[in-house]
Every structure is written in structure tokens, then in C-alpha cells.
Amino acid sequence: MILEMSRIRIMGPREALEPMLELLQDLGVVHLVPPPATGPLAPAALTPAQERRRRQLRRILDDLSAARTLLQLPAPRVPARGEPAAASVSDLARWARLARRVHREARRLAERTSALEEERALLLKYRQAFAAFAGLLPPRTGGAGFRPFYVVVQASQASQVPRIRELLAQAIGDGFEIRANPLPDGEVALLILVPAGRAPKVERLLDEIRLAEMPVPRGYEGSSLGDAMARMLARLDRIPGELDRTASERAALRERYADQINRAWLETGDALARLEAYPLSRVTPRAFVLDGWVPARLAPKVMRRIEERGGPDLAVLLVDRSLWHGEEAPVVLRNPRLFRPFELVVSLVPLPRYGTIDPTPYVAVFFPMFFGIMLGDLGYGLLLAGLALLLRRRSAPESRLRAASEIAGACAAFSSIFGILCRQFQGDLGHRWFGMRPIWFARHEAIEPFLILVLGLGAVHVVLGLCLGVIGSLRRSRRAAIGSGLSAVMVLLLVAALLAALEVLPRGVLTPAAIALLVAFPLLVLAEGLLAPVELLSTLGKILSYARIMALGTASVMLAVVANRLGGAAGSAVVGTVFALLFHLVNFALGLFSPTIHALRLHYVEFFGRFYSPGGLQYRPFAHWTPSAPGRT
Amino acid sequence: METLWIALSAALAVGIPAIATAWAQSRIGTAAAASLAEKPELGTTMIIMLAIPETMVILGFVVAMLIMLRGGGG
Numbered sequence: 001m002i003l004e005m006s007r008i009r010i011m012g013p014r015e016a017l018e019p020m021l022e023l024l025q026d027l028g029v030v031h032l033v034p035p036p037a038t039g040p041l042a043p044a045a046l047t048p049a050q051e052r053r054r055r056q057l058r059r060i061l062d063d064l065s066a067a068r069t070l071l072q073l074p075a076p077r078v079p080a081r082g083e084p085a086a087a088s089v090s091d092l093a094r095w096a097r098l099a100r101r102v103h104r105e106a107r108r109l110a111e112r113t114s115a116l117e118e119e120r121a122l123l124l125k126y127r128q129a130f131a132a133f134a135g136l137l138p139p140r141t142g143g144a145g146f147r148p149f150y151v152v153v154q155a156s157q158a159s160q161v162p163r164i165r166e167l168l169a170q171a172i173g174d175g176f177e178i179r180a181n182p183l184p185d186g187e188v189a190l191l192i193l194v195p196a197g198r199a200p201k202v203e204r205l206l207d208e209i210r211l212a213e214m215p216v217p218r219g220y221e222g223s224s225l226g227d228a229m230a231r232m233l234a235r236l237d238r239i240p241g242e243l244d245r246t247a248s249e250r251a252a253l254r255e256r257y258a259d260q261i262n263r264a265w266l267e268t269g270d271a272l273a274r275l276e277a278y279p280l281s282r283v284t285p286r287a288f289v290l291d292g293w294v295p296a297r298l299a300p301k302v303m304r305r306i307e308e309r310g311g312p313d314l315a316v317l318l319v320d321r322s323l324w325h326g327e328e329a330p331v332v333l334r335n336p337r338l339f340r341p342f343e344l345v346v347s348l349v350p351l352p353r354y355g356t357i358d359p360t361p362y363v364a365v366f367f368p369m370f371f372g373i374m375l376g377d378l379g380y381g382l383l384l385a386g387l388a389l390l391l392r393r394r395s396a397p398e399s400r401l402r403a404a405s406e407i408a409g410a411c412a413a414f415s416s417i418f419g420i421l422c423r424q425f426q427g428d429l430g431h432r433w434f435g436m437r438p439i440w441f442a443r444h445e446a447i448e449p450f451l452i453l454v455l456g457l458g459a460v461h462v463v464l465g466l467c468l469g470v471i472g473s474l475r476r477s478r479r480a481a482i483g484s485g486l487s488a489v490m491v492l493l494l495v496a497a498l499l500a501a502l503e504v505l506p507r508g509v510l511t512p513a514a515i516a517l518l519v520a521f522p523l524l525v526l527a528e529g530l531l532a533p534v535e536l537l538s539t540l541g542k543i544l545s546y547a548r549i550m551a552l553g554t555a556s557v558m559l560a561v562v563a564n565r566l567g568g569a570a571g572s573a574v575v576g577t578v579f580a581l582l583f584h585l586v587n588f589a590l591g592l593f594s595p596t597i598h599a600l601r602l603h604y605v606e607f608f609g610r611f612y613s614p615g616g617l618q619y620r621p622f623a624h625w626t627p628s629a630p631g632r633t
Numbered sequence: 634m635e636t637l638w639i640a641l642s643a644a645l646a647v648g649i650p651a652i653a654t655a656w657a658q659s660r661i662g663t664a665a666a667a668s669l670a671e672k673p674e675l676g677t678t679m680i681i682m683l684a685i686p687e688t689m690v691i692l693g694f695v696v697a698m699l700i701m702l703r704g705g706g707g
Binding site: 348349447448451544545547548550551552554555597598600601604605 | 677678681685687692699
């Protein structure tokens with residue numbers, strides 16, 4: 001259901017605006033909205049000093065947030081509602097200095113860590129590459145008069161090594177040495193030693209045959225790879241120590257400033273939220289007016305608290321219901337515990353308007369039922385129940401994931417129930433192995449009864465939507481309510497006439513139903529206009545749309561039966577079992593996805609269409625600042 | 634011969650709507666991808682939109698099943 005809301009109005013001397021916003025922040029239940037700008041009331045604009053302060057607070061908050069991220073500080077405890085606020089930001093300059101200093105230091109340490117880790121990764125790569133040459137190094141490496149070339153030949157060119165030797169001999173004669181070391185991945189490490197005077201010719205040759213020398217890393221230029229490697233290995237040994245020192249410095253920084261940073265962060269956020277709430281008030285040169293929405297059951301308590309804390313100069317009153325429209329009020333959905341998880345399904349479409357109908361309880365009944373009829377298998381139901389349990393264990397209370405796990409649990413229960421009623425356990429396996437018999441009917445054998453069942457359910461669902469439309473319309477227009485009511489009656493009459501024509505109902509029903517339809521038709525046109533017959537036909541189309549439940553249910557059970565038969569036809573028991581399990585897994589995945597989408601669609605398109613009125617405002621009470629919703633809870 | 638016609642009718646009853654659904658979904662999918670690039674919050678709406686043309690093939694499937702059952706081909 002949608003909670004009833006009250007609008008309260010607070011008035012007082014202008015200098016009391018800031019303390020009043022602090023109090024409202026502590027209370028955390030008033031959704032602030034601008035009061036009507038009548039008479040001398042004008043929107044409260046920030047003074048230049050306040051605007052400067054706002055910008056400063058924003059900068060401080062950005063610095064503090066960045067510092068918190070760099071120092072990986074855990075989320076601080078948000079002050080509970082009604083708890084007195086911590087010390088106010090009395091010295092902005094002090095917070096600004098703290099934020100700047102800690103942010104700068106944390107950034108320096110983070111950059112240092114990042115640079116060291118990058119350097120270590122690079123050196124490790126070089127060490128790995130250089131290990132390929134380790135066994136090749138002759139005693140004269142690096143000796144005067146010789147120039148070493150370090151080359152790694154790709155695996156695809158490994159067979160070309162003798163050819164390279166020939167080309168070198170042709171280019172510079174016999175005065176060179178070449179050593180090869182095959183690497184595990186098929187590449188070949190080559191060390192070529194040539195007299196220094198012939199090095200340019202070798203460089204040209206390597207360039208021509210597209211073999212690149214292993215480059216010397218930045219910072220080690222000017223020396224051969226062999227000399228550079230010795231320095232690199234020494235550096236590699238020193239890096240872990242430097243990383244440890246950086247981590248210690250960061251831990252010390254966190255230890256020293258964590259509390260101050262967290263406190264400053266929350267207080268800065270609170271102060272900024274208060275300043276940003278100023279434009280929501282209306283002011284005269286001497287007074288302010290604030291309007292806000294609170295759940296009606298909390299209104300007396302909230303007004304009493306404001307009167308107690310505000311003193312004699314402050315007035316708080318309840319705005320009369322006749323002075324505001326329902327569309328202005330924010331919407332709070334509050335349902336019994338059993339239905340609450342299904343608010344998640346409703347939250348996927350825009351909120352319903354205040355004063356209209358919250359469809360959550362109906363969704364809680366029909367969504368898992370439709371899902372259950374479509375999946376309708378005891379084995380799959382148990383598997384889904386297991387998944388739901390796992391999801392529940394891994395989710396936080398009140399989270400969306402927890403709600404999803406509870407919805408999955410309800411869907412699993414309905415799937416299992418329909419599985420038992422229709423003798424489905426992994427398709428026809430329950431029947432073949434355990435001799436399960438249908439209590440109701442076997443879905444893949446009794447197509448017509450199944451179709452009649454789902455169309456009947458569709459008629460109930462659509463007519464329920466029309467009835468809710470009548471209730472909703474009664475609050476706005478009696479004529480629209482009569483139109484919705486007549487539509488519902490005519491749908492029922494049409495269904496009755498069709499069933500009588502198909503001899504599902506006694507034939508005697510047909511004539512009275514037809515006469516009633518003829519009488520109701522002109523009344524419907526009078527109430528809803530000339531388009532009413534088209535609407536009526538579209539409503540019948542909506543009922544037919546519920547045939548998808550039967551179609552998906554039959555397809556699911558047929559796939560399961562096919563999985564069992566293919567498994568049995570495999571020849572080998574092991575191969576057959578593995579094949580059948582894989583097929584069932586695919587069918588189960590499809591069985592989760594398709595029923596969810598189609599059950600959602602049946603609700604959003606077929607059911608909500610006649611009564612759901614989207615466009616409600618989200619209830620966002622003005623409260624202590626939290627990073628997820630600055631200025632709001 | 635009669636079985637052949639029954640099977641052919643059932644195949645057409647599900648096949649033609651399947652092609653129509655595929656065509657409609659391809660158009661919706663293209664538009665959905667473009668919309669989602671700008672407004673990711675439309676994800677749920679887009680999934681529902683994609684499910685709407687499936688009504689054709691689902692009803693086609695139902696008709697095909699009825700043809701098979703009534704015609705004795707099932």
C-alpha cells in the first residue's frame with residue numbers, strides 16, 4: 001500500500017533557518033519541497049558569502065573523498081536519526097588544510113606504489129627474457145672489441161636459425177659467434193657476438209630480415225643488455241623493501257588521520273547538504289517558511305519535536321488536505337513482510353502516483369504463480385530453491401539481492417507445487433523412474449485443459465485489473481469508474497458466452513449472456529465513448545496473451561522430455577547422463593529467463609494497463625549526508 | 634497425405650509468426666541498443682518491449698499445437 005502523507009509548514013525568524021535545517025537533518029524524515037511563492041515570500045538565494053562557503057565545502061568534500069578512496073578507509077558510521085550532530089564545521093580552514101594535506105600525501109604514496117609495482121613488473125619481464133640468454137653468455141661477453149646482439153626469434157621463424165647463420169657469414173665472414181637456446185614456447189633466444197667494427201653491418205642485416213634486438217629498458221640506456229641486467233637484478237631485489245616502506249607510510253597515515261577524515265567528511269557533507277537545501281525555503285527579509293512531507297503517522301511526533309526544539313518564535317502547522325493535490329506528495333510503499341520483496345518488481349517501473357493503487361500485493365500472488373505454471377517441474381523447482389537459498393545467504397538484509405532471493409524462493413515453491421500437480425520431475429523422469437502420476441493433468445499430454453486453465457487465469461487477472469481500475473477511477477471520475485466497471489462485466493459476459501459456445505459451461509448460459517452483452521454495449525459506448533468497443537477487443541486480446549503461459553510451459557516440459565530421450569539414446573550410460581544433464585541445465589537456464597520476462601510482461605502490459613498510474617515522486621527525506629545520496633538518505 | 638498437410642499447416646502456423654517476430658525483434662533490438670547507450674535506466678523497459686512481439690510466435694505455437702492435436706498429427 002501507499003503510505004498516507006501529511007504536509008507540514010514551518011515558519012520562524014530568518015536567523016533560525018540554519019538551526020531548523022540542522023534539526024530536520026537530525027530527524028531525517030521530512031521530504032523538503034518549496035512552499036508556494038505567495039505574497040512577499042521569495043526563494044531563499046545564497047548570499048555571496050554562503051556561495052563561497054558552498055564552493056569551499058564542495059572542494060573539501062572532493063579532497064576528503066579522494067583521500068578516503070586512496071587510503072581505502074571503511075565507511076564511517078552515519079549518525080543515527082535524532083542523534084545530536086557531531087561538532088559543526090567551525091573552522092573551515094582547518095578542514096580544508098587537513099583535506100588538502102592528507103589528499104596530497106595519500107596521492108603521493110599511491111603514485112609511488114603504482115610506479116614501484118610497474119617497475120617491478122617490467123623488470124620481472126626482463127629477468128624472464130634474460131634467463132633465456134643466461135646459458136649462452138661466453139666469458140668474453142662485454143669484453144673490449146666485441147658487440148653482443150640479443151635476439152629472440154619467433155616460434156614461426158625458429159627453423160630459420162641456420163639461415164641466419166649463413167646470412168651473417170656472407171655479410172661479415174667467419175669472425176662472429178652465434179649461440180642459440182630453444183625456449184619452452186617454441187621461440188629461440190640468439191646471442192650473436194661480432195667484432196665491434198662489423199656491428200653496423202650486422203645491425204643492417206638484422207633490420208633487413210626483420211629481427212629486432214631486445215631493447216634496453218628506459219633508465220638503463222648507455223650500457224649493454226648484459227651490464228644493464230646486473231643492475232636491473234639488483235634493483236629488483238630492492239623494490240619489495242621500498243614497497244613495504246610505502247605501505248607502512250600509508251598505514252601510518254591512515255592510522256593517524258582516519259577518524260579526523262571520516263568525521264570531517266560526514267560533517268562537511270552535512271553542512272553542504274544544508275546549504276544546498278536553502279533554495280527549498282521561502283523567505284522575507286525577517287522570516288522563513290519551510291514545507292515538507294512526512295508519513296501521516298509520524299506527523300504529530302515530528303511537529304512536537306520541532307516545537308520543543310524550535311522555541312516560542314517558531315510555528316509549525318499541518319497544511320490542510322484541501323490545499324494540496326495528491327500528485328505533489330512523494331510516495332512511500334509499505335507492504336506486509338510477506339509481500340515486501342515484490343516491491344522490487346514494482347520498482348522496475350516508475351512509482352505509482354500518490355493516492356493510486358499499489359499493485360505489490362497482487363504481484364506477490366500472481367507473479368510466482370505464473371512463473372510456477374510456466375516452469376512447473378519439481379526437479380527444477382528444487383534447484384531454484386537451492387539457488388534462492390544460496391543467494392539469500394550471500395545477500396545483506398533489506399538489499400535488492402535479498403528481495404530477489406525471496407522472490408526466487410516463492411517462484412521455486414510454486415514451480416514445485418505445479419510440478420507435483422502435473423507429474424513433472426525433470427520432464428517425464430518422475431513418471432518413468434518413480435511412477436509419479438498427475439494429480440491434476442500432465443501438461444504435455446493435456447494441451448487443451450492447460451490452455452483453458454491459463455486463459456481462465458488470464459480472465460481473472462485482467463478482470464481484477466479492471467476492478468482495481470474502477471476503485472481507482474472512483475476517486476477521480478464517477479463516469480470513468482462506470483466505464484471500467486462495465487468493461488469488466490462485459491469481459492466476464494464474453495468469456496461466459498465463449499465457454500458456453502465451446503460447451504465448457506452449460507449451453508443455457510449463452511443466450512442470457514448474449515442478451516446482457518447487447519444491453520451493456522450501448523451503455524459502455526455512452527460511458528467511455530466510441531473507442532470503447534476497440535478497448536473491449538483489446539482487453540480480450542490481453543486475455544488471449546495469457547496463452548503464453550501454456551506455450552512456454554509446454555515448450556519447457558517438451559525440452560525436458562527430449563533431454564531424457566536423447567540421454568537414453570546415447571548408447572553409453574555415462575555419455576547419456578552427461579548429455580541429459582547438460583540439456584537439462586540449458587533448459588533450466590531458459591526456464592528461469594523466459595518465465596521471468598513473460599510473467600513481468602503479463603503484469604506490466606496486461607494487468608497494470610487499466611489501473612496503474614505511474615509518475616509518483618520518490619520520497620527522499622532531508623537527512624544526514626551519505627555518499628550514495630548527498631543531502632538525502 | 635493428410636498427415637503431411639496437418640504437419641505443413643502446423644509448421645506454417647508457427648513458422649510465419651516466428652519470422653514476423655524475428656523481424657520485429659530485430660528492429661526493436663536495434664532501437665533498444667541505441668536507447669540504452671544514452672539511457673541505461675531503460676533496460677527493464679527494453680526487455681519488456683523485446684518480449685512484446687513474442688506474442689505472435691507464442692500464439693502461433695498454440696495454434697500449431699491445436700492443429701496437431703485436433704488433426705490427429707500429434
